[in-house]
Amino acid sequence: MRRTTLTVILVMVIMVTTTVVAAGAFQQSPADEVKERREEIQEERADTVQKRIELIITRFNNNKDRHIETYKRVSSTLKEIADALEAEGYDLTKVRGDYRELDLKIKKAATDYAAFIKKLEEAAEIEPGDGRFAATIQEARSLLRVFREDILDIRHFYQTVIRKDLEDLKEQTPSGSSSNSPATPPIAVAPAVS
Amino acid sequence: MFKIIHTRKRYLVTICLLAVLVVVALLAVSCGDKGTKTGESDNGDTSSGEEVSVDDYIQELDGDMNSVDPNDFSDSELDDSKLGL
Numbered sequence: 001m002r003r004t005t006l007t008v009i010l011v012m013v014i015m016v017t018t019t020v021v022a023a024g025a026f027q028q029s030p031a032d033e034v035k036e037r038r039e040e041i042q043e044e045r046a047d048t049v050q051k052r053i054e055l056i057i058t059r060f061n062n063n064k065d066r067h068i069e070t071y072k073r074v075s076s077t078l079k080e081i082a083d084a085l086e087a088e089g090y091d092l093t094k095v096r097g098d099y100r101e102l103d104l105k106i107k108k109a110a111t112d113y114a115a116f117i118k119k120l121e122e123a124a125e126i127e128p129g130d131g132r133f134a135a136t137i138q139e140a141r142s143l144l145r146v147f148r149e150d151i152l153d154i155r156h157f158y159q160t161v162i163r164k165d166l167e168d169l170k171e172q173t174p175s176g177s178s179s180n181s182p183a184t185p186p187i188a189v190a191p192a193v194s
Numbered sequence: 195m196f197k198i199i200h201t202r203k204r205y206l207v208t209i210c211l212l213a214v215l216v217v218v219a220l221l222a223v224s225c226g227d228k229g230t231k232t233g234e235s236d237n238g239d240t241s242s243g244e245e246v247s248v249d250d251y252i253q254e255l256d257g258d259m260n261s262v263d264p265n266d267f268s269d270s271e272l273d274d275s276k277l278g279l
Contacts (some may be wrong), residue, residue: 063267066199073258081251128279139225142274148264158255158259166251167248
């Protein structure tokens with residue numbers, strides 16, 4: 001009887017000990033828990049940043065399309081003016097040069113924009129915790145500045161050169177005209193419908 | 195006899211007047227729908243003979259240039275807060 005009791009107690013002790021040891025083996029230390037939580041936060045952050053970059057790219061693309069379409073429309077209107085007034089006997093050399101230069105500026109802006117977006121897409125593929133991320137974003141910011149300069153250059157070119165050359169047309173006397181008084185030359189074409 | 199003829203004559207004149215009025219009204223309605231404005235062709239296009247001055251074009255170009263804002267590409271569009279950093 002006494003031996004049986006001892007055996008039962010021994011078996012129970014062994015079972016309890018085994019359970020405690022097994023539980024201890026699977027239980028994480030507080031340091032591990034912190035590490036795991038930190039990794040989860042980093043993953044969530046990386047996901048958030050990636051989604052935001054994708055959103056920013058979409059917005060930039062929409063704005064770029066609007067800008068480029070507008071400047072192209074300005075260029076085609078200039079060509080329209082040149083074609084119509086040349087037939088009236090006006091000298092359109094400057095205006096023709098203007099829209100050709102504008103086309104080159106638009107092309108440069110589009111190329112610079114493509115480089116900027118490529119860099120931003122590259123950043124979206126890197127985790128924010130990675131050291132390369134900050135450097136890539138910094139490069140993207142520099143390329144954005146280059147594109148903005150292109151846009152400002154186009155606007156400055158319009159204000160200071162194109163507009164002036166158009167205003168100067170009003171002072172011109174067409175070669176085929178007998179009148180000497182400068183007047184606003186009418187153009188016998190329909191304005192571009194926007 | 196004379197009275198009957200006279201009455202019939204008045205009746206015919208009234209009918210004719212009414213018919214003329216109807217025709218005029220129909221013509222007015224018809225012209226209101228299909229009438230053309232000055233400088234516009236039947237299909238609604240502006241005629242190629244319309245004169246547009248350089249000032250009009252400058253105004254149109256100004257409008258185009260002012261329809262877009264360079265601040266769409268300002269530095270702040272890519273700052274840390276916008277990126278969620």
